[in-house]
Amino acid sequence: MTHDHALDATDLCTQEFWDARYDSTAAVWSGNPNPHLVEQVTDVAPGNALDVGCGEGADAIWLASRGWDVTGLDVSPVALARAAARALEAGSEIADRTSWKQADLRTWEPPANRFDLVSAHFIHVPASDRRVLHRxxxxxxxxxxxxxxxxxHPSDLQTSVGRFDFPDLLFTADQVAAELDPDDWEIVMCAEPAREALNPEGKPATIRDTVVHAIRRR
Structure with missing residues (x-):
């Protein structure tokens, strides 16, 4: 496993950390939309969406290509500039359907009752901040x-895939679902599917994702 004792868990939430990571390479992520987004949203009628922690914009651009109007939110201006450039490369219609906003997700306050879809993929902050963010x-x-x-999923720490050794940053599907009032939310999916990944040595490892998809009743 990969452990970096020079870092604190809160360092992984900062603009400085993510600006440095994005500045270190031409592309941090694959450029493809997250598979769980595609699986869960493909058949949903488009509306307006908020992509929390949008990074280089692949999810937002995919949503825009399917007719969604998307706001991409991220702590890193470097990532947001890259996302905006890639949206423009995808065409004027995609660029017109996407907007980009810089914010610290630990303190950001979104508008209430505003979006048809709010999506966050692999956003990991300390548990106390996470509960506030999810709320x-x-x-x-x-x-x-x-x-x-x-x-x-927390079980990834028992694999060779190389997660930072900060258990407080990881969470289960049941933990997320428990944050949603059942009177207000219908849980569509609450699961922890396994998938194959490569560890830092290029060897296969089985990891799990935490996936919660819910529809607001009222």
Whole structure:
């Protein structure tokens, strides 16, 4: 496993950390939309969406290509500039359907009852901040809208895949679902599917994702 004792868990949430990571390479991520987003949203009628922790913009651009109007939110201006450039490369219609906003997700306050979809993939902050973030994300969904939260499962720390050794940053599907009032939310999916990945040595490892998809009742 990979451990970096020079870092604190809160360092992984900062603009400085992510600006440095994005500045270190031409592309941090694959450029493809997250598979769980595609699986859960392909058949959903488009509306307006908030992509929390949008990074280089692949999810937002995919949503825009399917008719969604998307706000991409990220702590890193470097990532957002890259996302905006890639949206423009995808065409003027995609660029017109996407907008980009810089914010610290630990303190950001979204507009209430605003979005048909609020989506966050692999956003990991300390547990106390995570509960606040998830509550704010849920409040930003309008009645009839959807909340999609995907993360790395705590069991990944028992694999060779190389997660930072900060258990407080990881969470289960049941933990996320428990944050949603059943009177207000219908849980569409609460699961921890396995998938194959490569560890830092290029060897296969089985990891799990945390996936919660819910529809707001009221």
């Amino acid at each position: 704010r994300m849920a409040a930003a969904v309008r009645p009839g809208g959807r909340l999609l939260i995907v993360g790395h």
